[in-house]
Amino acid sequence: MLIPFKYHRRTTSATHVGKLTIGSEFPIRIQTMANTSTDDVEASVAQAQRCIKAGAELLRFTTQGTREVENLRLIRERLQGAIPLVADVHFRSDVADVAAQAVEKVRINPGNYANDPALIRERFLHLIAICREHGTAIRIGVNHGSLSQRIMEQYGDTPEGMVASCMEFLRIAVEADFSDIVLSIKASDTHIMVQTVRLLVQTMEDEKMSFPLHLGVTEAGEGEDGRIKSAVGIGALLADGIGDTVRVSLSEEPEAELPVAKALVDYFVELDSPRYHGNTADITDGTLTYTGIESDAALLRLHAAAECGRLLWDYDCKRLVIHAPHADVDSDTLKRDILQAAGICRYRTEFVSCPGCGRTMFDLQGTVARIRQAVAEHPSPRLQQLKIAIMGCIVNGPGEMSDADYGYVGAGRDRVSLYRGKECVLKNIPQEEAVTRLLELLENN
Numbered sequence: 211m212l213i214p215f216k217y218h219r220r221t222t223s224a225t226h227v228g229k230l231t232i233g234s235e236f237p238i239r240i241q242t243m244a245n246t247s248t249d250d251v252e253a254s255v256a257q258a259q260r261c262i263k264a265g266a267e268l269l270r271f272t273t274q275g276t277r278e279v280e281n282l283r284l285i286r287e288r289l290q291g292a293i294p295l296v297a298d299v300h301f302r303s304d305v306a307d308v309a310a311q312a313v314e315k316v317r318i319n320p321g322n323y324a325n326d327p328a329l330i331r332e333r334f335l336h337l338i339a340i341c342r343e344h345g346t347a348i349r350i351g352v353n354h355g356s357l358s359q360r361i362m363e364q365y366g367d368t369p370e371g372m373v374a375s376c377m378e379f380l381r382i383a384v385e386a387d388f389s390d391i392v393l394s395i396k397a398s399d400t401h402i403m404v405q406t407v408r409l410l411v412q413t414m415e416d417e418k419m420s421f422p423l424h425l426g427v428t429e430a431g432e433g434e435d436g437r438i439k440s441a442v443g444i445g446a447l448l449a450d451g452i453g454d455t456v457r458v459s460l461s462e463e464p465e466a467e468l469p470v471a472k473a474l475v476d477y478f479v480e481l482d483s484p485r486y487h488g489n490t491a492d493i494t495d496g497t498l499t500y501t502g503i504e505s506d507a508a509l510l511r512l513h514a515a516a517e518c519g520r521l522l523w524d525y526d527c528k529r530l531v532i533h534a535p536h537a538d539v540d541s542d543t544l545k546r547d548i549l550q551a552a553g554i555c556r557y558r559t560e561f562v563s564c565p566g567c568g569r570t571m572f573d574l575q576g577t578v579a580r581i582r583q584a585v586a587e588h589p590s591p592r593l594q595q596l597k598i599a600i601m602g603c604i605v606n607g608p609g610e611m612s613d614a615d616y617g618y619v620g621a622g623r624d625r626v627s628l629y630r631g632k633e634c635v636l637k638n639i640p641q642e643e644a645v646t647r648l649l650e651l652l653e654n655n
């Protein structure tokens with residue numbers, strides 16, 4: 211059976227984020243998040259300028275407290291309106307209220323905004339009133355692994371729980387007739403992320419809502435693995451016509467995320483162009499055979515991942531064959547990369563690592579590289595079956611890595627806690643010791 215490739219964007223409403231509008235009448239927006247400390251205004255402005263140059267249309271900053279909000283004002287002034295800014299707020303609704311008066315958009319996490327439904331309503335209506343007055347947009351950003359206690363008790367950490375958490379806030383916004391909203395539901399597991407966003411879209415359609423969607427695979431990791439994983443998750447939804455803004459999360463500098471996001475978006479938007487007319491997918495007896503005619507290996511890899519993940523899931527295929535007649539690409543390696551990114555097979559150790567942000571208080575990128583190298587050099591093949599999480603802090607840390615076998619989580623300045631499954635086995639150890647201690651833990655278990 212030949213599967214046609216096509217792209218038809220889902221209709222969504224328009225959300226105004228300063229001078230930028232997000233929604234189906236407008237191009238899919240590319241965004242990223244700074245990994246500088248928001249209190250370091252010089253470094254943040256310099257990074258913002260590099261991100262703008264690399265194609266960012268929206269830039270998010272960690273906003274832990276009111277000091278960060280004041281520094282966001284300074285960063286915004288220094289950038290002279292070159293890009294709308296987003297304050298990323300967790301745990302403190304009072305900080306969201308202040309940030310809504312300082313920047314173009316505020317991201318809140320329903321999982322840690324408030325637990326009690328009456329309190330959620332009171333606080334969220336208050337935030338909406340401030341946003342309405344200041345022309346500020348809100349992103350309701352749900353994450354797998356950081357749901358509220360109440361939602362966890364009712365649904366567990368499931369797609370239904372994530373959607374219920376999001377809808378609770380959306381219904382309040384609709385009732386208050388506030389429409390400058392963008393939604394995101396992210397997970398590091400690509401299949402869970404795709405299933406959940408599809409469920410959210412269906413639930414919204416049932417309730418006649420059409421808010422724009424922000425897509426991303428959270429904690430996708432780095433290097434080729436991170437790019438393929440992002441392409442599998444984000445590509446599956448773009449292929450459905452879902453997605454109005456995209457952030458690729460890599461444990462690299464934010465500037466490196468932007469070309470990946472742009473390449474994915476451009477592929478779907480230009481899918482009708484003759485340059486892709488020879489690309490095909492055939493499904494026979496549970497085997498997906500993908501042919502990509504691109505001559506550029508790096509693009510071909512992204513496009514194949516963007517198409518194959520959803521086809522493997524939707525048609526219940528367990529086998530994949532890749533033909534790349536014009537590109538210098540190792541088809542077998544690409545096949546394994548895609549099957550692993552889609553969660554269908556595990557060929558090597560699975561790494562989940564966050565992109566880092568202003569909350570990260572240790573050298574995240576260096577740590578990821580050291581752990582990956584140490585594990586790759588280890589003689590035990592059993593390590594290949596493990597899932598290891600490396601997280602900058604506890605916001606998404608312990609929750610998002612709950613299905614990881616081991617976790618390395620930032621606990622404070624240059625301090626790290628190590629987890630075995632959900633259990634914290636070493637708390638607040640110095641960063642210099644932490645990689646060695648993690649390897650000892652792996653060896654001893």
Ligand code: SF4
Binds near residue numbers: 564565566567569
């Ligand atoms: S888990 Fe990583 S990216 Fe997420 S808030 Fe913590 S440090 Fe930032």
